[in-house]
Amino acid sequence: xxxxxxxxxxxxxxxxxxxxxxxxxxxxxxxxxxxxxxxxxxxxxxxxxxxxxxxxxxxxxxxxxxxxxxxxxxxxxxxxxxxxxxxxxxxxxxxxxxxxxxxxxxxxxxxxxxxxxxxxxxxxxxxxxxxxxxxxxxxxxxxxxxxxxxxxxxxxxxxxxxxxxxxxxxxxxxxxxxxxxxxxxxxxxxxxxxxxxxxxxxxxxxxxxxxxxxxxxxxxxxxxxxxxxxxxxxxxxxxxxxxxxxxxxxxxxxxxxxxxxxxxxxxxxxxxxxxxxxxxxxxxxxxxxxxxxxxxxxxxxxxxxxxxxxxxxxxxxxx
Numbered sequence: 001x002x003x004x005x006x007x008x009x010x011x012x013x014x015x016x017x018x019x020x021x022x023x024x025x026x027x028x029x030x031x032x033x034x035x036x037x038x039x040x041x042x043x044x045x046x047x048x049x050x051x052x053x054x055x056x057x058x059x060x061x062x063x064x065x066x067x068x069x070x071x072x073x074x075x076x077x078x079x080x081x082x083x084x085x086x087x088x089x090x091x092x093x094x095x096x097x098x099x100x101x102x103x104x105x106x107x108x109x110x111x112x113x114x115x116x117x118x119x120x121x122x123x124x125x126x127x128x129x130x131x132x133x134x135x136x137x138x139x140x141x142x143x144x145x146x147x148x149x150x151x152x153x154x155x156x157x158x159x160x161x162x163x164x165x166x167x168x169x170x171x172x173x174x175x176x177x178x179x180x181x182x183x184x185x186x187x188x189x190x191x192x193x194x195x196x197x198x199x200x201x202x203x204x205x206x207x208x209x210x211x212x213x214x215x216x217x218x219x220x221x222x223x224x225x226x227x228x229x230x231x232x233x234x235x236x237x238x239x240x241x242x243x244x245x246x247x248x249x250x251x252x253x254x255x256x257x258x259x260x261x262x263x264x265x266x267x268x269x270x271x272x273x274x275x276x277x278x279x280x281x282x283x284x285x286x287x288x289x290x291x292x293x294x295x296x297x298x299x300x301x302x303x304x305x306x307x308x309x310x311x312x313x314x315x316x317x318x319x
Contacts, residue, residue: 207271
């Protein structure tokens with residue numbers, strides 16, 4: 001056994017530096033923040049138990065190999081398979097990822113090869129498209145096109161031959177090409193722009209005032225709303241306007257307060273609802289926005305389970 005990780009403290013220091021990027025890797029594989037947490041914990045447990053196999057040279061690659069195998073094992077054990085994706089509504093396990101945690105993955109003097117989490121590799125649509133791929137193809141594409149690993153490194157990761165790894169990669173790339181938006185502008189590697197932040201501010205203002213006309217004025221004609229884990233999908237401005245009219249006006253449950261945040265490098269509103277008779281605004285939902293040409297093209301709505309992970313309180317005081 002390498003003396004580099006002979007004791008628990010040294011191991012935790014070595015592995016801890018990679019914990020967040022391992023979590024992001026598992027998240028891409030599984031599309032669930034909570035399942036990625038479970039996978040990361042299992043990865044570190046397996047790494048500790050198998051520390052005798054570590055040669056003391058490439059700890060990062062060693063941990064990624066373990067994490068990938070953990071995810072493949074989880075996918076094999078679950079009833080989940082590659083899906084025939086029509087929208088995010090087809091992925092009931094899909095969850096958002098807080099940008100404040102994505103920002104923990106960054107190159108440092110100690111780990112100059114760490115991969116910056118770029119928007120094009122973490123957006124919800126990219127993440128959803130990954131779920132169409134068989135698990136090993138998914139792992140091959142992440143290794144080569146997201147992490148930038150070589151063919152040899154990818155083959156070692158998957159414990160297969162280079163030709164087999166390359167074959168899996170080519171099939172994955174072909175599928176992703178068919179699934180990703182045709183305009184590369186929808187997939188650039190950046191954080192929300194000033195224009196997107198302005199659209200988000202208008203979205204927040206309209207919803208706090210329950211102004212359906214203002215909310216739909218910044219929506220694209222082909223806007224889509226999905227609400228994982230529920231299999232609900234609303235397509236087009238007419239359906240979305242009817243949904244907003246019911247939710248904000250006709251069947252209003254109380255008053256809204258929205259807070260801007262960022263999930264998956266996308267502009268996001270965290271909504272709090274103060275129900276009639278209540279004294280506090282309580283965490284209610286996230287709306288993750290995809291904005292195209294200054295208008296909202298897609299809204300993916302999630303429940304309040306991850307408010308704490310976003311660094312947001314569970315309640316807000318009225319007033």
